[in-house]
Amino acid sequence: MQTIDMASTELREANSTLQAQKADTNQKAWEIVNPKGSHAIACGLDGPIEVTVRGSTGYYCAGMNKQAHIHIVGSAGPGVAENMMSGTVVIDGDASQYAGATGHGGLLVIKGNASSRCGISMKGIDIVVHGNIGHMSAFMAQSGNLVVLGDAGDALGDSLYEARLFVRGTVKSLGADCIEKEMRPEHLGILKDLLERADADAKPEEFKRYGSARKLYNFDVDNASAY
């Protein structure tokens, strides 16, 4: 296990060291200590390495991740795992606003709560939140799956494209063009797989599925007066 101490290492040095670990690296296990809420830790990684961050992080931790498995033993500030391409990010605590925003792939697991705008504009990422999510989550979400074991805040899935939203608890309100949809066998299969991978103690049958009514994202001349 290689250790990077943020109390004595410059952020750029820490990140470039991690970014240099490619597919053939022998040093696959890394630990970051003393994060103390600092910004942009473990960003832009592109190798099959395991990184454990011991403590809570500030803005933009684990952004643009490819292949790496990043585990935050604490809570994460705004924009955690933004624009992830592949790999896994697991947060033991809570995540602040816009967790997993614009992510194209990979799996983001938040074991506590996520606040507002979780999964905003997601493009293929899978996000599993063990707790609750805040308002405007999955706004303009394009593809991928957002699974919430707790409750969702206001305006869930506003202006949604083709992402699938699964919520076990209550939804305070649905956003424009987001509706509840039938749960078909293929959805139960997707949920079962995601819940297992996210180490979540819940049954697929307990969830409701929400998706796009597909009335908003194609131009409709009948709506012209609304623009």
Next chain:
Amino acid sequence: MCGIVGLFLKDKSLEPKLGSMLTDMLITMTDRGPDSAGIAIYGRDEDNNTKLTIQSGNPGQDFDGLDKALSEAANAQVSMRIKDTHAVLEVSDEHADDVRAALAELRPNVRVMSAGDIMEIYKEVGLPKDVADRFDLAEMSGSHGIGHTRMATESAVTTMGAHPFSTGSDQCLVHNGSLSNHNSLRRKLKRDGIAFETDNDSEVAAAYLTSKMNHGSNLGEALESSLDDLDGFFTFVVGTKDGFGVVRDPIACKPAVMAETDQYVAFGSEYRALVNLPGIEQARVWEPEPATVYFWEH
């Protein structure tokens, strides 16, 4: 962008360290607001005196002999502690209005930053560390305090444009965000008899809360009604003589983190402002919900 820090102590044994804890938190927030910095600190109410924190651009001249001049003009005992560009005047409550009137006449250029029984406000243009050093903020003790690092958006970078703003006795407010209906609200509050020192949007928020509390609301009720009447982006942290409150607008894009232990309630724009507080590893740490009022009272 701005940085906010706040600390409300439950454990009296921490009171001598309030200034040093808040200063450390404030300096951590330098890159959120390097323009100017300020702090409001609530000390002990040991006597029946009123404290006036005053500020001058020319303290050498303005503060020279001011205590004697005010004592004579108001026929009262006025004491003065000078700290750089600021000074704290103390006078018995019954003579406080006379001293303010005399001050306006004797030193028309001196600004009153705050008035109250226990609160003192220090704020200046410059890096938070430099501002803290100039006023020896780390040496101050008290029961609660609020600090702000400013990156100006709505009005000029001046001493009076720095936060905290105080528009009522022992009341102060700091703000991260920007208000869009502050001009119309300022006109309404002026008609209600409230005086303004600046064109700053955050001062309007402070005055709005003062006005509500003047009309009988407590801090929690005043914050609750701000959600209906203020339009824009805001995370506010406010202090009163014995209270400490937090509210965020319904969109809640301005960051906020809170921590609570048996010893304190702490606020930071970011978690890194809180990392050196005692027992933070065991504290309950959470993000305040949008459009939800939080307040604590001693």
